[in-house]
Amino acid sequence: xxxxxxxxxxxxxxxxxxxxxxxxxxxxxxxxxxxxxxxxxxxxxxxxxxxxxxxxxxxxxxxxxxxxx
Numbered sequence: 001x002x003x004x005x006x007x008x009x010x011x012x013x014x015x016x017x018x019x020x021x022x023x024x025x026x027x028x029x030x031x032x033x034x035x036x037x038x039x040x041x042x043x044x045x046x047x048x049x050x051x052x053x054x055x056x057x058x059x060x061x062x063x064x065x066x067x068x069x
Contacts, residue, residue: 003066010059017052021045 041049 003062003069007059007062007066010055010062014052014055014059017048017055021048021052
């Protein structure tokens with residue numbers, strides 16, 4: 001029961017983190033408008049990017065743990 005609640009919280013956090021990353025891209029990236037410019041992640045973008053990866057790994061771990069136990 002506890003692992004289900006943890007997995008639900010991680011799922012909501014993962015959705016929020018992905019949506020916050022996609023908010024700043026705009027439609028020009030979908031049509032190839034930003035393909036020629038290389039930009040590095042700085043500040044809050046970098047923190048959001050790494051936290052998304054960490055949350056995804058934790059979500060995957062809880063999913064495998066729920067499957068095994």
